[in-house]
Structure formats: structure tokens, C-alpha cells
Amino acid sequence: MAPAHESKRPAILCILLVAALVFAACTSDVERQYEAAEQLRRAAAEAGFEWLETEALLNEALQLEEQGNSEGAIALIEKARLQAERALQQSENEAKSWRTRVVGP
Amino acid sequence: MMLGRESRRPGSWIVALAMLMLSPAATGGPEEDRVAFAQYYQSRFPAVTFEEFANGIYAIDADARAQWLEIEEFPPYEFAIENGEALWSKPFKNGNSYASCFESAVPDIRAAYPRFDVSKAEVVTLEVALNDCRVTHAETPMAYDASDMIDLTAYLAHAARGKKIDVRIPGDQTNALAAYEEGKRFYYSKRGQLNFACADCHVTSVGLRVRADRLSASLGHPTHFPVYRSKLGAMISLQQRFAGCIRDVRAKPFELQSPEYRNLEFFLAYMSNGLTINGPGARK
Numbered sequence: 001m002a003p004a005h006e007s008k009r010p011a012i013l014c015i016l017l018v019a020a021l022v023f024a025a026c027t028s029d030v031e032r033q034y035e036a037a038e039q040l041r042r043a044a045a046e047a048g049f050e051w052l053e054t055e056a057l058l059n060e061a062l063q064l065e066e067q068g069n070s071e072g073a074i075a076l077i078e079k080a081r082l083q084a085e086r087a088l089q090q091s092e093n094e095a096k097s098w099r100t101r102v103v104g105p
Numbered sequence: 106m107m108l109g110r111e112s113r114r115p116g117s118w119i120v121a122l123a124m125l126m127l128s129p130a131a132t133g134g135p136e137e138d139r140v141a142f143a144q145y146y147q148s149r150f151p152a153v154t155f156e157e158f159a160n161g162i163y164a165i166d167a168d169a170r171a172q173w174l175e176i177e178e179f180p181p182y183e184f185a186i187e188n189g190e191a192l193w194s195k196p197f198k199n200g201n202s203y204a205s206c207f208e209s210a211v212p213d214i215r216a217a218y219p220r221f222d223v224s225k226a227e228v229v230t231l232e233v234a235l236n237d238c239r240v241t242h243a244e245t246p247m248a249y250d251a252s253d254m255i256d257l258t259a260y261l262a263h264a265a266r267g268k269k270i271d272v273r274i275p276g277d278q279t280n281a282l283a284a285y286e287e288g289k290r291f292y293y294s295k296r297g298q299l300n301f302a303c304a305d306c307h308v309t310s311v312g313l314r315v316r317a318d319r320l321s322a323s324l325g326h327p328t329h330f331p332v333y334r335s336k337l338g339a340m341i342s343l344q345q346r347f348a349g350c351i352r353d354v355r356a357k358p359f360e361l362q363s364p365e366y367r368n369l370e371f372f373l374a375y376m377s378n379g380l381t382i383n384g385p386g387a388r389k
Contacts (some may be wrong), residue, residue, distance in 0.1 A: 045357070048291075048296075048359075048365060049296055049356070050356065050357040051297055051298050051355060051356055051357060052297065052298065052352060052355040052356055052357050053298075053355070054357070055357070083298070090295065090296065090300065093295075094294040094295055094296070097295075098290055098293040098295075098302070099293070101293045101302060101304050101305075101308070102138070102289070102293055103138075103141050103142050103145045103308060104137055104138040104141040104142065105133035105137045105138075105141060
């Protein structure tokens with residue numbers, strides 16, 4: 001016979017699955033997209049290449065969402081996401097290409 | 106004297122651009138970099154002497170220079186020097202003063218910075234040294250954009266007029282060389298929404314116009330800060346100018362005295378070794 005704690009495992013997994021589904025259902029598109037864009041922004045900042053407006057766009061998006069303007073919020077998040085992606089691309093490009101500009105031997 | 110019109114001769118452009126194109130890799134050490142950096146500007150502006158580059162944009166823009174010479178008759182930074190001197194002389198609560206933190210006499214302090222501090226394994230600028238001094242004597246550190254902080258550096262720069270920039274990178278200090286290389290990488294890296302490197306404006310496009318202004322040479326940038334900026338009606342530090350440029354290319358500026366800016370200052374100051382300290386200055 002399986003030990004008591006093992007027999008409880010399927011029940012715990014079910015509870016976790018339900019919790020995840022509930023969380024997913026409760027998490028709006030705006031929140032998910034915001035989180036994805038924010039992660040990219042943080043990565044660009046860590047690389048030292050964050051662009052000027054990205055964080056402000058995300059903050060503004062949160063305000064629009066609070067006012068019930070999800071469509072406007074998503075448009076700003078998308079803009080921020082593109083900026084963060086391009087900043088990261090810039091950081092990757094510059095990892096090598098900065099050397100081509102050096103004045104020197 | 107120098108001047109922009111002469112610098113636009115096609116010959117000097119071709120020589121300078123050839124120098125730039127013939128240097129595809131950053132393989133040289135700091136001294137080779139420095140010599141090539143100075144030669145680049147001297148080939149772009151053959152009529153400008155090396156020493157004249159300490160005057161920044163006024164070395165290559167005759168109209169701006171004429172205005173500056175008039176401004177210098179009643180220097181707008183004098184109040185900053187006076188306040189800085191008063192702050193320097195005022196004892197801390199424990200009875201000590203800034204002078205107790207520096208080994209050199211007042212005229213020699215400015216020229217000792219930025220320097221690589223081996224024990225801290227980082228670049229220490231004059232502003233950081235002043236705040237370290239405050240902390241040592243149980244005073245609250247100042248914000249790096251506080252007017253009192255900038256006035257203190259104005260006083261020390263004024264006292265150091267005539268001294269030469271002399272940044273050293275000890276051969277046995279790999280950390281110091283790494284800090285220099287980081288500053289160099291920052292200087293030549295494109296960033297921001299406009300995809301510009303410091304070098305794009307101040308090396309490749311030096312002397313050209315950005316709307317009504319000419320782009321200055323980086324050779325000599327660190328000699329004259331802090332400066333009084335007429336458009337702001339206030340003094341600013343070199344690193345505040347860094348932040349302004351970073352914002353102008355639509356990148357997010359770093360914190361003042363961040364490792365990025367300190368390393369950049371270290372690199373730029375090394376590039377200007379041998380030039381005369383002539384701060385504080387006045388700029389548009």
C-alpha cells in the first residue's frame with residue numbers, strides 16, 4: 001500500500017492545477033503583456049541599453065488600464081515591448097561593433 | 106587661432122577619415138589610444154594647437170568664441186567659486202574639514218582626479234572623494250547634482266587652473282585597465298532610440314552643426330568642468346553633461362557617479378592627458 005502522503009499527491013496536484021487555472025483566468029491580457037514587456041525592459045536596463053521612454057510607456061499603460069482603457073494600455077505596452085526588444089538588439093550589436101569606431105591603433 | 110572654416114578643408118577631412126577607417130580594431134593600449142585620439146583632432150583641425158583644445162567648442166567655433174570672451178569679462182561662475190571656497194573652509198560638526206581628507210594642497214587636488222583607487226577597485230572622481238570625506242566625518246553625503254557639491258568642485262577647479270590633466274593607469278593594475286576599457290567601450294557604443302555613440306557626434310561629426318550649435322571635440326572635454334550653462338542659468342558637472350547627451354540620443358541616463366559614468370570620465374580624462382585644467386567654464 002502507498003504511504004499516506006503519496007496518496008495525497010494527486011489531490012495536491014489538482015489543487016495546484018486549479019489554482020494555476022484560476023490565476024490564469026484572473027490575469028488579464030494587459031497584465032500578461034505588461035509582465036512580458038517589463039521583463040524585456042529590465043533585461044535592456046541590465047545590459048545598460050534601456051531607451052528613454054520605455055519605462056514611462058509602461059507606467060502610462062498601467063494608468064490607462066486602471067481607468068478601464070485596456071485597448072489604449074495594450075497599444076502602449078506593445079510600443080514599450082518593441083522599444084525594449086530593439087534596445088536588447090542594440091546591446092547585442094554593440095558588443096562587437098563598437099570596436100570598429102575606435103580611433104587608435 | 107584655429108577655426109571652423111579652416112577645419113572644413115577637404116584635405117583635413119580626408120586625412121582624418123582615413124585615420125578613422127584605418128583603425129578597425131581597438132587593439133592599442135591607453136597610451137596608443139591617447140596619441141591617436143589627439144592626432145585625429147589635430148588632423149581634423151590643423152590650425153588648432155593641442156593646448157587650444159582645452160577650450161572645447163571655443164577652439165573650433167569663432168563666433169561662439171567671441172561671445173565666450175565677452176562672457177568671461179564678468180564670469181557667471183564666480184559665485185560658485187566663492188560659495189565653494191566658503192564650503193571648503195567651513196568645519197564639519199566634528200571640527201575637521203575637507204582639507205583633512207586630501208593629502209595635496211588645494212591647487213593640486215583637482216588634478217589628482219579621476220583616479221583608480223586600488224583598495225576600492227573602482228574609479229574615484231573628485232565628487233566621490235568629497236562625499237567620502239563627508240561620510241568619514243559623519244556628515245551626510247551630498248546629492249551629486251546639489252549646487253553645493255558643484256560649487257565645491259568649481260572652487261577646486263579654479264584653484265587648479267594651469268595644472269595639467271595627468272590620469273594614470275598603472276601597468277600592474279588590471280582592474281584600472283578594465284575600468285579604462287569599460288569607459289572606452291561606453292564612449293564608442295551606440296545607444297538610445299537615435300542609435301548614437303558619443304563618438305558619432307564628438308569624433309566623426311566634430312565641428313559640424315547640430316541646428317545652431319557646433320559639435321565639440323572630446324579632446325579637452327574634461328578640462329573645463331564644472332561649467333555655467335547659460336540656457337540653464339546654473340552650474341553643471343561633467344557627468345550631468347553626460348546624462349544630458351544620453352537623454353538627447355533618447356537613452357535612459359545612468360545615475361550620476363554610476364560606475365558607467367565614472368569609467369567614461371576616466372577614459373575621457375585619460376584622452377585629455379597633458380591638457381591644462383581651465384575650469385570652471387561657461388557654455389551656452
